[in-house]
Each structure stands twice: as structure tokens, then as C-alpha cells.
Amino acid sequence: MTIKKTVIELLAVDKTVPMSADQDTGLLSILHDISFTVQAGEAVAIIGASGSGKSTLLGLMAGLDLPTSGSVRLDGEDLALLDEDARAALRGRVLGFVFQSFQLLPALNALENVMLPLELSDKSNARALAEAMLKRVGLGARLAHYPKHLSGGEQQRVALARAFAMQPQLLLADEPTGNLDAATGAQIIELMFAMNAEAGTTLVLVTHDPQLAQRCDRTLRLANGQLVLGER
Numbered sequence: 750m751t752i753k754k755t756v757i758e759l760l761a762v763d764k765t766v767p768m769s770a771d772q773d774t775g776l777l778s779i780l781h782d783i784s785f786t787v788q789a790g791e792a793v794a795i796i797g798a799s800g801s802g803k804s805t806l807l808g809l810m811a812g813l814d815l816p817t818s819g820s821v822r823l824d825g826e827d828l829a830l831l832d833e834d835a836r837a838a839l840r841g842r843v844l845g846f847v848f849q850s851f852q853l854l855p856a857l858n859a860l861e862n863v864m865l866p867l868e869l870s871d872k873s874n875a876r877a878l879a880e881a882m883l884k885r886v887g888l889g890a891r892l893a894h895y896p897k898h899l900s901g902g903e904q905q906r907v908a909l910a911r912a913f914a915m916q917p918q919l920l921l922a923d924e925p926t927g928n929l930d931a932a933t934g935a936q937i938i939e940l941m942f943a944m945n946a947e948a949g950t951t952l953v954l955v956t957h958d959p960q961l962a963q964r965c966d967r968t969l970r971l972a973n974g975q976l977v978l979g980e981r
Contacts, residue, residue: 753788753789755789756823757787757810757822758787758822759783759810762806762819763816763818764778764809764816765779779974787951790949792965794956794967794968794969802974811921824842824843824918841915847941848908849924849925851905853904858894862911864876866914867879886909887940888906905926905937918951919952920951922955923954925938926958927956927958934961935960
């Protein structure tokens, strides 16, 4: 039996923040005792009501924030033991991101948006990789278009191209269809899962969309900052 690599592991993770700027007013618990692992090649959905801690959890998994207690290990590295620069370098090596709001740079065209992270990672063939990825998502004729001239679905396709061009081990997606109509969202779901399967990427996504969650291998539900039994 083949033992799959653990891509990310959370152990007894808590996250608390001050209830206000006044430190004497007490602490608010956002996440409590969160433990789970995600293995290479898995697709995992994280669901829950607004305010349940989903986006906070995704931020901790990416090392954009650190837990108050417990540990988050990404690609075997305990994020709390790394400084900010080391966490950023690990993100650049391991992670890809897809956001609800696309997060494209308005001053860059589609090709330049996809090329930028490749160039920052010193990829010598950044342009060729970016062009190939944009053609893969059906935007080969839109390379020179700026975000304001692209539809929401097209912008999310650029975001997918940008994420997969980096060949990440782990793709984190935060409500990837949240700003799209149902038909466009369904197309993006199909494209994202097809590209994920082609690349063999591990996928963790936060979503309110039951159709999207059902496409994943496993569903984790957050309620009041705590992990309840996975649906499957």
C-alpha cells in the first residue's frame, strides 16, 4: 500500500483575538481545538456559516497568521518556527491561491498577471508558461486584456491560470465561485477540478456552495469555531 505524503497538518489549533483594542475587555475565541491532516492529492471542502472561522482557518493554513496555540505544519514545516520571510518563501514554493474577489492587479493585463509570480520566482520561461496556462483556461485570445475588460468568469480563469502556473503542491481556494452567477460558477468548478486532476494538486477550499463541496473527497464543517464531524 502506498503511503501518501501529508501536505498540511493542524494539531489542537486555537485562535483568539482581543474583543476590542482595549486589551482589558477579554478575548474572543475564533477557532478552538482544530485538528486534521490533508494528504497529497486530496480535495477537501471546508464549510460553515458566516462567522464560523473558515477564512481565519485558511489564513492559518497559509501562514498569513499564526495560531494562538497548537501547530500548523505545511510541507513538514512548523509555521510558528519560521519568520515572516521564511513563511513567505514557503508559500511561494508550496501554495497557490484562488480568491472570491480574483485579486488581479488592475494595471497588468491577463498575461502580465499570470507572469508576475513566475518572474518573482525567477522562472526563466515565465512568458511561455503564462501563455500556455491562459490557453489552457480558454483565454488564449485575451492575453492583452486588462481585468476591467474581462468578465467575472474570465477574471477567475486568469486567477486559476496564475495559481496553477506555479505548479503548487497545495491550492487554497476561498469561495472561488462566490462572485459568479450559477452558470459561470459551474464552468469554473469544472475547470478547476479538471486542472487539479491534471496537475495532481492537493486542494482545500472554503465554500458556501454545496455543489462545489460535493465535488471534494471530504467535507469538514466548522460551527462556532469548532470542527464538527466531516460529512464524508
